[in-house]
Amino acid sequence: MLAFPQYSWAFGVMQISVLSFSSRAVAVVFGLVALVACAPPPEGRFEPTRPVDEAAPAELVPTSRFDGVVADAAPDAERLEAEAQALLERAERLRQETQGLAGPVIDPETRARLEAARGG
Secondary structure, eight states, X not given: OEEEEEEETTTTEEEEEEEOHHHHHHHHHHHXXXXXXXXXXXXXXXXXXXXXXXXXXXXXXXXXXXXXXXXXXXXXXXXXXXXXXXXXXXXXXXXXHHHHTTSOSSOHHHHHHHHHHHTO
Protein backbone atom coordinates (compact mmCIF):
# COMPACT_ATOMS: atom_id res chain seq x y z
CA MET A 1 0.00 0.00 0.00
CA LEU A 2 1.13 3.50 -0.80
CA ALA A 3 0.49 6.20 1.81
CA PHE A 4 0.30 9.92 1.09
CA PRO A 5 -0.08 12.64 3.72
CA GLN A 6 -3.32 14.54 3.34
CA TYR A 7 -4.13 17.71 5.26
CA SER A 8 -7.57 17.87 6.80
CA TRP A 9 -8.97 21.39 7.05
CA ALA A 10 -11.88 20.31 9.22
CA PHE A 11 -9.82 19.22 12.21
CA GLY A 12 -6.50 20.94 11.52
CA VAL A 13 -4.51 17.71 11.84
CA MET A 14 -2.35 15.76 9.39
CA GLN A 15 -3.90 12.50 8.23
CA ILE A 16 -2.34 9.60 6.36
CA SER A 17 -4.62 8.17 3.68
CA VAL A 18 -3.93 4.86 1.99
CA LEU A 19 -4.65 4.86 -1.75
CA SER A 20 -6.03 1.78 -3.47
CA PHE A 21 -4.41 0.30 -6.56
CA SER A 22 -6.82 2.06 -8.93
CA SER A 23 -6.13 5.41 -7.26
CA ARG A 24 -2.39 4.82 -7.62
CA ALA A 25 -2.83 3.91 -11.28
CA VAL A 26 -4.78 7.10 -11.91
CA ALA A 27 -2.11 9.12 -10.10
CA VAL A 28 0.64 7.53 -12.20
CA VAL A 29 -1.25 8.20 -15.44
CA PHE A 30 -1.82 11.85 -14.49
CA GLY A 31 1.84 12.16 -13.60
CA LEU A 32 2.93 10.78 -16.97
CA VAL A 33 0.53 13.08 -18.80
CA ALA A 34 1.96 16.03 -16.88
CA LEU A 35 5.50 15.03 -17.88
CA VAL A 36 4.53 14.67 -21.54
CA ALA A 37 2.84 18.07 -21.44
CA CYS A 38 6.15 19.64 -20.42
CA ALA A 39 7.86 18.45 -23.61
CA PRO A 40 8.34 20.99 -26.41
CA PRO A 41 6.09 20.61 -29.45
CA PRO A 42 7.61 18.68 -32.36
CA GLU A 43 7.80 21.84 -34.48
CA GLY A 44 10.12 23.37 -31.92
CA ARG A 45 12.86 20.81 -32.62
CA PHE A 46 13.53 21.96 -36.18
CA GLU A 47 15.38 25.04 -37.35
CA PRO A 48 13.77 27.19 -40.07
CA THR A 49 15.10 26.33 -43.51
CA ARG A 50 17.41 28.77 -45.28
CA PRO A 51 14.83 29.82 -47.96
CA VAL A 52 12.45 30.87 -45.20
CA ASP A 53 15.15 32.95 -43.52
CA GLU A 54 16.11 34.63 -46.80
CA ALA A 55 12.59 35.15 -48.15
CA ALA A 56 11.35 38.69 -48.70
CA PRO A 57 8.70 39.94 -46.30
CA ALA A 58 5.10 39.76 -47.43
CA GLU A 59 3.99 42.62 -49.67
CA LEU A 60 1.26 44.81 -48.23
CA VAL A 61 -1.38 46.07 -50.63
CA PRO A 62 -3.21 49.38 -50.35
CA THR A 63 -6.68 49.18 -48.87
CA SER A 64 -8.08 51.10 -51.83
CA ARG A 65 -8.32 47.74 -53.60
CA PHE A 66 -11.29 46.97 -51.38
CA ASP A 67 -13.21 50.20 -52.07
CA GLY A 68 -14.92 48.60 -55.09
CA VAL A 69 -16.24 45.74 -52.98
CA VAL A 70 -17.62 48.16 -50.40
CA ALA A 71 -19.25 50.27 -53.12
CA ASP A 72 -20.88 47.17 -54.64
CA ALA A 73 -22.32 46.21 -51.26
CA ALA A 74 -23.74 49.67 -50.50
CA PRO A 75 -27.14 49.12 -52.25
CA ASP A 76 -27.70 45.90 -50.29
CA ALA A 77 -26.85 47.66 -47.04
CA GLU A 78 -29.26 50.50 -47.83
CA ARG A 79 -32.03 48.02 -48.69
CA LEU A 80 -31.50 46.16 -45.42
CA GLU A 81 -31.58 49.42 -43.46
CA ALA A 82 -34.89 50.32 -45.12
CA GLU A 83 -36.33 46.91 -44.22
CA ALA A 84 -35.04 47.01 -40.64
CA GLN A 85 -38.14 48.74 -39.25
CA ALA A 86 -40.46 46.30 -41.03
CA LEU A 87 -38.46 43.39 -39.62
CA LEU A 88 -38.65 44.81 -36.09
CA GLU A 89 -42.43 45.21 -36.41
CA ARG A 90 -42.78 41.64 -37.67
CA ALA A 91 -40.68 40.35 -34.78
CA GLU A 92 -42.91 42.18 -32.31
CA ARG A 93 -46.06 40.70 -33.90
CA LEU A 94 -44.55 37.22 -33.63
CA ARG A 95 -43.69 37.81 -29.97
CA GLN A 96 -47.30 38.85 -29.29
CA GLU A 97 -48.60 35.75 -31.08
CA THR A 98 -46.39 33.50 -28.99
CA GLN A 99 -47.77 35.07 -25.81
CA GLY A 100 -51.18 33.71 -26.83
CA LEU A 101 -49.69 30.25 -27.29
CA ALA A 102 -48.21 30.17 -23.79
CA GLY A 103 -51.47 28.91 -22.19
CA PRO A 104 -52.60 25.33 -21.82
CA VAL A 105 -53.11 23.36 -25.03
CA ILE A 106 -56.30 21.70 -23.81
CA ASP A 107 -58.81 23.75 -21.83
CA PRO A 108 -59.51 22.48 -18.27
CA GLU A 109 -63.03 21.19 -19.05
CA THR A 110 -61.87 19.10 -22.01
CA ARG A 111 -58.92 17.78 -19.99
CA ALA A 112 -61.25 16.72 -17.14
CA ARG A 113 -63.55 14.98 -19.60
CA LEU A 114 -60.63 13.14 -21.24
CA GLU A 115 -59.20 12.12 -17.85
CA ALA A 116 -62.63 10.79 -16.79
CA ALA A 117 -63.01 8.83 -20.04
CA ARG A 118 -59.54 7.35 -19.64
CA GLY A 119 -60.35 6.25 -16.11
CA GLY A 120 -57.73 8.31 -14.38
